[in-house]
Amino acid sequence: MMIPVRCFTCGKVISEYYEEFDARAREGDEDPAAVLDDLGVTRHCCRRMMVSHTDLVDVVSPYQ
Amino acid sequence: MSAEFDVEFIERDDRSARFLVRGLTPAFANGIRRAMIADVPTLSIDTVRFIENSSVMFDEMIALRLGLIPLTTPLADYEIGETVTVALDVEGPATAYSGDLTTSDGLVEPADKNIPIIKLNQGQRLEFEADAVLDRGKEHAKHQGGVSVGYRHLQRVEVIGDRGEFDEEEPHILRGVIETEDGELVATDEFDNDLTNRYPGKEVSVTDVPGAFVFHVETDGSLSVEELVDRAAESIGDRAAELKDAVSV
Numbered sequence: 001m002m003i004p005v006r007c008f009t010c011g012k013v014i015s016e017y018y019e020e021f022d023a024r025a026r027e028g029d030e031d032p033a034a035v036l037d038d039l040g041v042t043r044h045c046c047r048r049m050m051v052s053h054t055d056l057v058d059v060v061s062p063y064q
Numbered sequence: 065m066s067a068e069f070d071v072e073f074i075e076r077d078d079r080s081a082r083f084l085v086r087g088l089t090p091a092f093a094n095g096i097r098r099a100m101i102a103d104v105p106t107l108s109i110d111t112v113r114f115i116e117n118s119s120v121m122f123d124e125m126i127a128l129r130l131g132l133i134p135l136t137t138p139l140a141d142y143e144i145g146e147t148v149t150v151a152l153d154v155e156g157p158a159t160a161y162s163g164d165l166t167t168s169d170g171l172v173e174p175a176d177k178n179i180p181i182i183k184l185n186q187g188q189r190l191e192f193e194a195d196a197v198l199d200r201g202k203e204h205a206k207h208q209g210g211v212s213v214g215y216r217h218l219q220r221v222e223v224i225g226d227r228g229e230f231d232e233e234e235p236h237i238l239r240g241v242i243e244t245e246d247g248e249l250v251a252t253d254e255f256d257n258d259l260t261n262r263y264p265g266k267e268v269s270v271t272d273v274p275g276a277f278v279f280h281v282e283t284d285g286s287l288s289v290e291e292l293v294d295r296a297a298e299s300i301g302d303r304a305a306e307l308k309d310a311v312s313v
Contacts, residue, residue, distance in 0.1 A: 001121065005132035005179055006284075010212040011205065013134060013284055016162075016178035043212070057183045060120045 001060060003053050009045035017041055021050050074241055074249055080282040081289040084218055084241065084249060086275060093215050093277045099296035100210040102201040105144055106286040107135040107172060112194040119156075119182045119190050126182060126190070131206045133162045134175040134284040135196055139295065141171065147195040148172045154191075156184030172196065175285025209287045216240035218249075218276035221259065225267045236260050238270065241278045 003018040017039040025032040036047050070086040085093070109130040114123050135148075142148075149168040154160040163177030184190060201208035220243045227233075236259040238252050255262040259270075281289050 001125075002129070002180055002182060005129050011208060011284065012211050012282070013132075013176050013179065015180055016176045019178070019180065057120060061183075061185045061188075063120075 001056050003055065004049060007043075007046040007049050010043060012041075012043070012046050014041060014046050014049050018050060018053070022055070072249065074251060074278070076289075079285055079289065080280075082241070082251070082278060082280050084276060084278050086218075086273075088275055088277050090277075093279075095300055096293070096296055097213055097215060097279070099299050100213045100281065100292055101208055103299040104209045104287065104292055104295040105137070105139070105198050105200045106207050106209045106284075107137045107142070107148060107196045107198050108204070108206040109133065109135070109150055109194045110147075110197040110199075112192050115191040115193065116189050117192070118188045119184055120188075121182050126192075127194075129181055130194060131204075133165075133179055133181075134286040135167075135172055136175050137198065137209075137286045138169075138171040139287070139291065141169075142198045144198055144200070147197045150194045150196050152181075152190065152192055152194075154184060154189070156188040157186045159183045160190050167196075209283055209292050211282045211284050213279070213281050215277045215279045217272040218243055218278050220271050220273050221245075221263075222269050222271075223263060223266045224269050227265050227267050233260065236268070236270075242270075243273060243276075 003015045005013060005015045007014050021032075021035055021039060021041075024030045025035045032051065036042075036050060041047055041050060068087060072084045073081060074084060075082040109127075112123070112127040112130060117123055117126065119126070135150075150165050151167075152160060152165050154164055160181040161177065162174040162179035162181060165174050167173060182190060199207045201210075216239070218241060219238060221238075222245055237257050238259055239257060241249055241251050243249055250262075259268055279293075281292060283289055283292050287295070
């Protein structure tokens with residue numbers, strides 16, 4: 001649904017970077033790796049949180 | 065302690081630092097690490113009273129997300145178990161961010177303002193009042209002030225000769241911080257973690273420096289790095305004093 005607040009493995013707060021990551025790397029055409037480096041998400045445990053997440057709130061929202 | 069501690073900072077930021085400590089035993093280094101994770105208390109939302117929640121998430125899911133939001137913690141003003149009231153009222157269409165939270169104490173605020181709590185559509189509303197409680201990482205991981213706290217041995221790199229003429233050029237990967245022959249401290253990311261980049265064509269020996277540890281400390285923003293280390297050391301001291309009192313009675 002929403003991006004988890006923290007990285008499952010190390011506990012770094014990653015959700016605050018997701019909107020920018022989404023706008024720049026998914027909607028935009030920047031290189032995802034470069035965007036993550038730029039945002040300071042350097043560990044691969046945190047990076048997988050961002051890369052593997054799909055926001056489903058908009059899909060779910062009509063049903064409740 | 066016979067030897068004095070000698071601390072040298074290699075990197076220092078608001079929320080992360082790397083520093084070298086000399087004169088530590090491995091047991092004490094690990095004690096400090098564990099104290100930073102489990103013994104330094106931080107404020108975190110614990111009880112939530114929902115007034116209205118018409119979002120797509122259940123109350124429990126939102127409460128879990130709220131608990132994980134780091135709150136700045138003025139440790140001097142609070143004792144373990146004391147609470148701060150936090151409130152939020154957001155009406156859709158909007159996203160409720162951690163920055164929308166209001167607290168009863170001006171010194172306590174969300175350390176990060178851009179954490180999305182829940183996206184609300186037209187007609188959806190989220191209103192609640194919550195209690196943030198001061199507790200330790202032992203109790204719940206949401207109270208951990210330190211994130212990925214760890215240490216490594218300081219490694220000393222010495223050039224012992226030239227690489228054999230017909231030897232294969234193999235990468236020599238190292239992580240952490242090295243000490244060169246002139247006593248210079250170099251983080252291994254400076255040469256891409258590969259010693260052959262720094263000493264091309266040389267044969268080097270790598271040895272652990274006894275009693276020297278390089279700590280990497282990162283916080284979630286609820287405390288500064290200095291305060292985290294300070295409090296961790298203090299908690300070990302307090303427990304030692306407690307033991308001393310108990311034994312001497």
